[in-house]
Amino acid sequence: MKTFEEKWTAWIDGELSAAELAEFEAALPDRAAAEAEKGNAHKLGAFLKENMPARAMGNEEFFHHQLRQGIAADARTAAPEESAAARPAFWPIGRLVWVGATSLAIFCVCAFFVMREKAPTDQSQYLTQILNARVDPALGPNATISMFELKEDKVTVLWTEGLQSLPSEYATK
Amino acid sequence: MPRRFLLLIGLMVALIWGDVASAGVEQMVWSGLVMANNVAQPDKIPPELNRIEGTLKSWFGYNQFKVIGQSRKTLVTGSEDWLASSKYFSLLVDAKGETETGYRLNLKLFQEKSVLLETEARLSKASPLVIKGPQVGDGQLLLVLVIQ
Numbered sequence: 001m002k003t004f005e006e007k008w009t010a011w012i013d014g015e016l017s018a019a020e021l022a023e024f025e026a027a028l029p030d031r032a033a034a035e036a037e038k039g040n041a042h043k044l045g046a047f048l049k050e051n052m053p054a055r056a057m058g059n060e061e062f063f064h065h066q067l068r069q070g071i072a073a074d075a076r077t078a079a080p081e082e083s084a085a086a087r088p089a090f091w092p093i094g095r096l097v098w099v100g101a102t103s104l105a106i107f108c109v110c111a112f113f114v115m116r117e118k119a120p121t122d123q124s125q126y127l128t129q130i131l132n133a134r135v136d137p138a139l140g141p142n143a144t145i146s147m148f149e150l151k152e153d154k155v156t157v158l159w160t161e162g163l164q165s166l167p168s169e170y171a172t173k
Numbered sequence: 174m175p176r177r178f179l180l181l182i183g184l185m186v187a188l189i190w191g192d193v194a195s196a197g198v199e200q201m202v203w204s205g206l207v208m209a210n211n212v213a214q215p216d217k218i219p220p221e222l223n224r225i226e227g228t229l230k231s232w233f234g235y236n237q238f239k240v241i242g243q244s245r246k247t248l249v250t251g252s253e254d255w256l257a258s259s260k261y262f263s264l265l266v267d268a269k270g271e272t273e274t275g276y277r278l279n280l281k282l283f284q285e286k287s288v289l290l291e292t293e294a295r296l297s298k299a300s301p302l303v304i305k306g307p308q309v310g311d312g313q314l315l316l317v318l319v320i321q
Contacts, residue, residue: 126300160304
């Protein structure tokens with residue numbers, strides 16, 4: 001619901017709809033005085049538009065320069081405080097020690113699990129293993145080969161039988 | 174600030190050094206041609222056989238063990254080969270690479286120029302290998318390989 005002043009301003013500016021216009025003009029106590037006031041308002045508007053244009057800035061560059069210098073000065077005074085607060089100091093010895101100890105502990109845990117996975121579970125894996133063996137048939141035609149893994153002594157023995165016996169001179173260094 | 178920096182550098186160097194040192198452990202393999210026999214006054218057993226003295230005596234039944242040929246080879250890559258020889262026997266060892274517990278070896282026992290015995294084994298660091306060779310006179314030729 002528009003007040004009378006709003007309707008009056010809209011009437012002067014010619015912004016009332018047809019129904020509002022008829023209703024407003026019917027409600028005016030002195031239509032002629034109102035029309036005269038409307039005419040004066042239009043004349044004043046035209047006069048102001050004609051005689052008071054927006055003033056152009058004569059020293060625009062100087063103004064911008066002053067403004068930028070002011071902003072820069074403000075930034076300089078605020079920057080050291082901000083940077084000092086934002087940049088963390090180099091880690092102190094205590095923290096370095098803690099970080100080192102923590103890293104070492106993590107490494108030990110990982111190494112423990114890796115070593116446990118790699119460690120041979122069967123004791124025979126610690127013993128020397130004979131993969132294959134053969135005797136020259138010409139030098140030992142009836143030779144046989146056996147393999148023993150002595151787990152208590154941790155010794156592996158390749159046992160040959162039937163090799164040709166040799167004279168004692170073969171024991172020479 | 175410089176002290177902390179030095180501390181960090183020192184820590185890193187120690188870690189890297191430890192890693193490199195543990196990765197670069199070299200192993201020495203002793204290979205021996207051993208003559209075993211029984212005598213009234215046995216000589217002292219060679220130090221390389223100390224750890225298996227009991228096994229040798231109980232399994233082979235001799236009281237004296239003399240080294241007639243030997244070789245000590247330090248393995249760096251695990252792919253080296255070497256020879257331990259006496260006058261009539263030679264043991265050619267050809268390492269075929271490192272395994273989880275030791276080395277894979279190809280062994281050839283030469284009697285003069287003939288290959289008497291050939292075998293392939295995974296030699297463990299914790300477990301010596303003994304090979305019973307031919308009877309020689311009143312004794313026995315044994316081949317022994319130990320990772321020291």
